[in-house]
Amino acid sequence: MKHEFKKINKNTYRSLFFLLFLSLTLTVLITMIKGGGMDFRSRAAGFNFERPSCLFGKTALIANIDYPPNANLILIPRGEVMALDSDFTIELLVKPLPAGNFNNPSLIHAGNGFNLFIDSGQSGTENKIAVMLGNGSTLTPLIGPEISTNSWHHVAVTYTRNTPKKGTLGLHVDGKTKVLNNVPFLDNLSIFELGGSYFNGFIDEIRVSKKVIYSQTNSKYQVPTQPFNSNKQTLLLLHLDENTQDSSGNNNHGQTNGQVTFSNSNYRCVLPFSKTTPSPSPVVRKRVFITSTSYNGDLGGLSGADLKCQQSADSVNLGGVWKAWLSDNTTSVADRFNHTNTSYKDLAGTIIANNWVDLTDGTIQNPITVTEINSNIGDHVWTGTRDNGEIMNPGESKCLNWTSSSDFSGAGAVGHSGYSDYRWSWGSSFGCNTAFRLYCFEQ
Numbered sequence: 001m002k003h004e005f006k007k008i009n010k011n012t013y014r015s016l017f018f019l020l021f022l023s024l025t026l027t028v029l030i031t032m033i034k035g036g037g038m039d040f041r042s043r044a045a046g047f048n049f050e051r052p053s054c055l056f057g058k059t060a061l062i063a064n065i066d067y068p069p070n071a072n073l074i075l076i077p078r079g080e081v082m083a084l085d086s087d088f089t090i091e092l093l094v095k096p097l098p099a100g101n102f103n104n105p106s107l108i109h110a111g112n113g114f115n116l117f118i119d120s121g122q123s124g125t126e127n128k129i130a131v132m133l134g135n136g137s138t139l140t141p142l143i144g145p146e147i148s149t150n151s152w153h154h155v156a157v158t159y160t161r162n163t164p165k166k167g168t169l170g171l172h173v174d175g176k177t178k179v180l181n182n183v184p185f186l187d188n189l190s191i192f193e194l195g196g197s198y199f200n201g202f203i204d205e206i207r208v209s210k211k212v213i214y215s216q217t218n219s220k221y222q223v224p225t226q227p228f229n230s231n232k233q234t235l236l237l238l239h240l241d242e243n244t245q246d247s248s249g250n251n252n253h254g255q256t257n258g259q260v261t262f263s264n265s266n267y268r269c270v271l272p273f274s275k276t277t278p279s280p281s282p283v284v285r286k287r288v289f290i291t292s293t294s295y296n297g298d299l300g301g302l303s304g305a306d307l308k309c310q311q312s313a314d315s316v317n318l319g320g321v322w323k324a325w326l327s328d329n330t331t332s333v334a335d336r337f338n339h340t341n342t343s344y345k346d347l348a349g350t351i352i353a354n355n356w357v358d359l360t361d362g363t364i365q366n367p368i369t370v371t372e373i374n375s376n377i378g379d380h381v382w383t384g385t386r387d388n389g390e391i392m393n394p395g396e397s398k399c400l401n402w403t404s405s406s407d408f409s410g411a412g413a414v415g416h417s418g419y420s421d422y423r424w425s426w427g428s429s430f431g432c433n434t435a436f437r438l439y440c441f442e443q
Helices: 002-034 301-315 398-402
Strands: 039-043 046-050 059-063 073-076 088-096 106-110 114-119 128-134 139-146 153-161 166-173 176-184 192-195 200-209 234-238 255-257 260-263 274-276 286-290 322-324 344-346 351-353 380-382 411-416 428-431 439-442
Touching (some): 088 106, 088 114, 128 153, 128 166, 128 176, 139 166, 192 200, 301 322, 301 398, 301 439, 398 411
Parallel strands (some): 286 344
Antiparallel strands (some): 039 046, 059 200, 059 260, 073 192, 088 200, 106 114, 128 139, 153 166, 166 176, 286 439, 322 439, 344 351
């Protein structure tokens, strides 16, 4: 009996220990879930542990180096039906990219009475949100705060009609409000363009309302954290999730002019609160990025360009062997690269091509805009290469086979990272003293 009592006591002790361990584990899990949930997202260099973010679906990437009618933009042909004859709000989410936003790039342009744009300033790099409003003959400017590139921003314009001909103009950017009184009233909208003149970046969630949504009397306001919705006061609502359909019910559907790409660069209203970087997982696809640094035509030849890609990858611990998408007059990318059956993806996980054949068939599935530091770039890229991986213009000097930065040494063929058709790899040539980027492919 004495021996049996000890055996029962020992088993009971083990059971109590197990229950205590289970209770502590459940407590930790419940606390984490209540604190914001868990979302493990695999990345090229490990894992990020993030709060759930306000992911608004896909966005529109617009890369411009020109102005209408040659500009890439989204056009609302029925803009004339949006007669803003009283109070209104026009708003959107915008993420400008670092390169190409000069000459006061336009975000929203409506006839002769409304222009929401990025004020480049005298330096050309100030990036201040600005709006001009008026009756066509008289336009009143209101300049807001400077915004950063590679980041999402909420921008709204409000107008309160105080008299038959004048009212109060409000500019709301990232939770802060600036107002201007006695602004002439807006004419009816004859044209409504999104993106356009020299704008280079992402836009999302465009909404036009027949009411003032954000207070003009408070210096601060609450930035939206959910996709915009529609009500009786909504004239236009574009979510830009793979299309330009109007979700307001007013059939003000948009249409794309030129190259407009729907991308996975989602708007996030909550940033990661902690990160861990364990050892990288085995590579199951080939990675691609555009360099965050620009270089003139003296790249040190093909080997020097490959070294720049390798150094860029090594600087952020990507691992792997990297080469530049670059050909000279004797050796093509098709000769230098491994022809893999594995997919190509950017560092955000967006598919670029299913394999080498898909990569070189004339188009890619999404533009290559993500850099090694996970910023987004829309810019020209040195390539010397056709979209099929072969040498572009074999008779062209290609900056003396990428060893010269002198304009007297000819020119080099370039692509542009804002495109997914053949222009991603070739489309024009520039002098060798110009600074452009490189596409880097894992081998």
